[in-house]
Amino acid sequence: METERRWDVGEMVVVHALNDLVGEVTKRSLNGDGVYDYMVDYEDGACEWCEASDLREANELDFWGLTRSRSCY
Numbered sequence: 001m002e003t004e005r006r007w008d009v010g011e012m013v014v015v016h017a018l019n020d021l022v023g024e025v026t027k028r029s030l031n032g033d034g035v036y037d038y039m040v041d042y043e044d045g046a047c048e049w050c051e052a053s054d055l056r057e058a059n060e061l062d063f064w065g066l067t068r069s070r071s072c073y
Contacts, residue, residue, distance in 0.1 A: 004052040007038050014062050015040055017054035022064045023047075025055075 007013060007025045014022055026047070027039035038055065041047040058064070 004035075005055075006036060007052065007055060012058040013038075013040060013055045014058050015048070015050050015054055016056050017050070020063065022058045022062050 007028065009025055009028060011025045012022055013025055014020060021042060023040035023042045025038050026041045029037050029039075029049075031037050035051070037049050037051060039047055040050055040055070
C-alpha cells in the first residue's frame with residue numbers, strides 16, 4: 001500500500017483536484033479515519049480543507065495568481 005505524502009504547514013501546494021491554484025498549507029488535522037486533512041489558504045483570503053490526494057507540490061509552471069507575479073520570460 002502506497003503512503004500519501006504528509007504536507008507541512010507553510011508548504012506551497014496546488015489543489016489540482018479542485019481549482020489548480022497555488023495556496024499555502026496553514027493547518028493539518030488528523031481526521032477520524034486516521035488520515036490528515038489540510039487547510040489551504042489563498043492570498044485573496046479564501047481557504048478550503050483538502051485531502052492529501054487533492055494536493056501536489058507547486059512548481060514554476062503553475063498559476064500562482066495572487067500569490068506572486070508570474071514572469072513571462
